[in-house]
Amino acid sequence: MNAARPALATFHAPRADDALALVGLTVAYRVRGKDRDVLTDVSLRIKRGEAYGLVGESGCGKSTVALAVLRYLAHNGRVRAGRIAIAGEDVLALDREGLRMLRAHKVSMVYQDPASALNPTLTIGRQLSEAFEAAGANAADALAQSHAMLERVRIADPARVMASWPHQLSGGMQQRVVIAMALASNPALLILDEPTTGLDATVEAEVLALIAQLRAELGMAVLLISHDLAVIRGMCERMGVLYAGRLVEEGATRDVFARARHPYTVGLLRCLPAPGRNKAHGALDTIPGELPAPGTLAHGCVYAPRCRLADARCHEHAPPPHRMEAAHGEQMSRCHYHERAIELPVADAANDANTADLRAGAQTIAPPAGQSDPRTNEPAGETPCAPRAHEEKVVLRAANISRTFGRGPHAQRVLDDVSLELRAGETLGLVGESGSGKTTLAKLLLGLHAADPGGTVELDARPLAERLAQRDAGQLQALRIVFQHPDASLNRALPVKRLVGRALALARRAGASNAPSAGSHETAAEPADEAAGEDAEARNAARVTALLDAVRVPVRYLAARARQLSGGLKQRVAIAQAFAGEPRVVICDEPTSALDVSVQAAILNLLARLQREHGVSYLFISHDLDVVRYLADRVMVLYAGRVLESGPANAVLNGPCHPYTETLLDPGMLTRDTSASEARIGTPGGDIPRNPTGSVAGCVFSARCPRKLGAICDEAAPPFDADAHGHRIRCHIPAEQLRKLQAETAPAQPHP
Template sequence: MNRPASSRPALATFSAPRDDDALALVGLTVAYRVRGRERDVLTDVSLRIRRGEAYGLVGESGCGKSTVALAALRYLPRNGRVKAGRIAIAGDDVLALDADGLRTLRANAVSMVYQDPASALNPTLTIARQLNEAFEAAGADASVARSRSHAMLERVRIADPGRVLASYAHQLSGGMQQRVVIAMALASNPALLILDEPTTGLDATVEAEVLDLIARLRAELGMAVLLISHDLAVIGRMCERVGVLYAGRLVEEGVTRDVFERARHPYTVGLLRCLPAHGRNKHAGALDTIPGELPAPGASAPGCIYAPRCRLADARCRVEAPPPHRMTSPHGEQMSRCHYHERAIELPFGNLIGGGDGSQTSSHSPSNPDAEPRVVLRALDVSRTFGHGAQAVRALDGVSIELHAGETLGLVGESGSGKTTLARMLLGLNAPDAGGAVELDGKRLHAHVARRRADERAALRVVFQHPDASLNRALPVKRLIERALSRPRDDTQADRQASDESRIAGLLEAVRVPARYLVARARQLSGGLKQRVAIAQAFAGEPRIVICDEPTSALDVSVQAAILNLLARLQRERGVSYLFISHDLDVVRYLADRIVVLYAGRIVENGPAGAVFDGPWHPYTETLLAARALGVASANSTQATGRGCIFSAHCPRKVGAICDEAPPSLADAGGGHRILCHIPVDELRAQQSATSVTQAAT
């Protein structure tokens, strides 16, 4: 992000707030009381965000990122308290405010956007009522609040504010819900906007639109932004400076470009290496991961807190806590709490790049290379219509897919394109319209899961995007997984108990859930931990097919890398097949063997992963890839209308009237790669090559 050459980055460490700080934390220590004992979850955290600045906060799930935000707002739960330190927002000493002063601060100076917009919206109230309340809390009367609500929805680029104001939360898409929540947060024109994972679960184009919106509004309003995210690409695009939290301690801080190009702490280096490299897939080897796990909250040990997981650690690191080393970097000052910050970038790799674990070999390669791959799951011309008459919406229209034994089929497209609807039909949770069918091993499955045989239900398992949809919040982790285990019928009770405990321990180790969480209930877990438990639960039944609906969207990059390695290993060892739905195209490219691209309920492109990602592309696929790489926004999927191409209204390569008047046919791009477009394949390839050259030149 461009900044004036004369501006100077804030110091990495400091002793007191300044007048130009939108947020200043000085020596912040926060503890939670658990089972009668206080456990520190933040220790001596000092950071500052200047007015108008964007600051990113990254780290694994459980490192304390959200606690920083909650402490700043004094929203800590009853068992949490600030033990030491100072908090200042726009010049106000937050810890010194009484109830009225705190209420005024929250109403006028600071706002927060939470990770899940649905949980921030009241399902029983219209959007109009909730947005009006936000303006009324900031001091507007009822009539002014109504007019400002309509104007604010226009400001956050909602095309039909009247319809949205009259709607309830469940009637809006995830991207639309997030825009509404942002509109509510901006009602008070705050000096500081805190965003806690604002793009989790959003597809590439909607994410690009939301980020572009935040950047534009930040520039217009001159507000500061604290962006908490596990998506390092988002932090890189949005933030001037970044802080890295580990186990409640700020271990590195600096200008984002400096930190990402030459990290000075081994933990930061590890996080960056967990990302799937551009163009790399599972057959090239396992992703690098960070060994071990986070220490338990409140754990204290001499030396560096990261030493047990660090590949650079020596005896000094285990006995002597590193101070905050400050150094001058190309674009400002950088801080690192590491004795060996000069050579952190030389951190040895943990996994052998190139597949030392044998992962170079395709997991689904048949023993006879000339044999056709066996189809285990098939959808035949399935459609799905919601509603009736004039209110009918065609979510899927004549979709056919095949999933082969031991392969991963990636399913990509924007919110509303029909990805989850297709998954629910395969699982028997939604029935297709008349004429469509779903087959398992060549045999037709009943449209409703309750009418399927036990072995058919056991063959298909699912990992939902939101783990709360699959986990009973009142049950402990051990019981959740135990209920899903498949067991031989002739086992004795003693054998079954011993086997269960061993398998549960193995599953939790595989998904990197510490054993101490066995007795924790689902409602006590963070979002990342819940998702890991949901993945363990899905594999407990030893399924042959797993439908993964955004399984890594709530996970930080280190856990994501471990989960992707786990999925690839289980596929090699057990021959399990995946239908993998994700908005993260880098993740899809790493794991998928073949790709299907959906738009407005129809398949516009499909083929081997390498061919689809390397081009030529359908213009819609090209737009998705550009949105992820460059932060370019595009129009959302809409219900198809008219007789022509379903993408014609938004297509950047529209060739003329034929796109509106005649449906295109599938064109063969070679090697099983097919594109639904009027433009000839060779012409698409030439156009896209010319665009790439132009972008590289600029």
């Protein structure tokens, strides 16, 4: 084995072939009169045409790297030391005009939340044209180039999108528009800050393929910031791992995934749900503890308080950046024990700090000791050894619900005759591309939209009013939601403790007014406790703290306002709000899409534990099929508002499955021929078709289907029959034939 060669930095000066070079970058924010370092001695380089991935937990400094590169730091932030060079230009030495020209011609950035990058008062066409005009095009050319760029990012109807307002587009569509704007100047460096968070698997694959194609054509370099390790693995040649503002590991992506050299990297990789593993196999591995506060001075290794390999040497002496030769180049690790980091022991789920957090959070919705939980009819405090039986009671039922927006010739059917059942203690995974109707279905169940006449929604076999305002307090508490974008549910001006405290107060009031019928867990002692003044306040504070501990929000954020939190922290607060009461059903609309893998694992463990102990049911909407595979008992697949497949999770996700489900599991199908007898029929990629009437003659997926049979798919409605296990596929191809076709064309799918 090659001996490690300690050094102070990966390199000491920018090189001619660098698209981006950071040398000893240290960034600080001034808070309460003191400078707090959020990046410390970060050195990395990205060659022209290279893709470099930057990973790490929320709050580790990934976005600060991007903002420092563009000199977009907040007014209280500054670069204390180091150099930044983009395509040979010293960024820190540029004046205002030089910086404007750099941003217009050499570097572009795509942010995590596309809605924040789009002006709600301007049409998409106007905003996209401005990007081309800033790059030097005249007004007429800018419009033509805007139309062409929307086609390049796989938007099927560019003219309609250009005439649309941002709020009229789905999250995935908004993100593709923002990427189109970023590519307007053909930049030498494209910075992508969590660009695929709001995209489904098929659109994500198309967008990343597009970026890879543009890299090859233009020699463009990419800095990809992401918590999605699978995206980093498929997109980037090299990667760096950031922890508490320090680059703790770096190397060729294949080398880091094959043999990580830092315990933190090993922990991140182990947080991912393994193939074939679900909640019945036990809790996911997690990383105990939390990131240190910005500016915290550490005498030893900054990761030592959370590391299962740490000893006295780690706590006393900061490790230098050790380097070793790997299969595809040099690999760096800031770890004294980098040679055995891969031997990191697996967390003990029974004793891990995260498990304690989950237990504390679960107590906030548990009934008082000695009383039975009316949802499960079991004594409080007793943890069953096995999950609840799902067959006994249907909690939520929707039958034949549809939803049409608009009237007359402009009417659009976005849900078409959808039915579902959700049993006590069960998770129903709802999957499909952006625009398939998933969120619309969730809003119908919640009463935010009214269904078309003819459908019914029931809670505990009793009809639910179609409008939210018509439902009683108990019904409102019974159905809760966690939104995809936490900004949609958090008041940005309120501190975290008040946001969660208000949700607890609302839950208590609902319980007091609907205790018998709503399944409330409040007891007769509650009013007295609430009247006790200081005791009630202390009790409420304790419950707030327990809830936030459960979703791993550090106590130092109790007084922070929502606008001061990272995207991951906002989502954790939103989840705590949803569980503040006694929900029977929680609708989770992409609840982990904004979370890094370590927090995602903790949240999934929390959801599984609450479900196991208290019979909570989930309608779990997600683009991440590995997460769905882990948590869901059953899966329903939506496309263009129609259910194309439903059944037990193992049956749906392991096949045979509908060709559309197959494309979700393997997005590469849309770009390769899977027909054994003829050229592929249909249009790969593109948008979900709009359905103006809701009366499609044939299969709604026929225009894009990689296994289309012919005219029958366009002219005749496919059967939707169930097998003995309740697995239903809406397709003209028999299940056994689908099994054979899918077995013949299934590629090997390595997992991180």
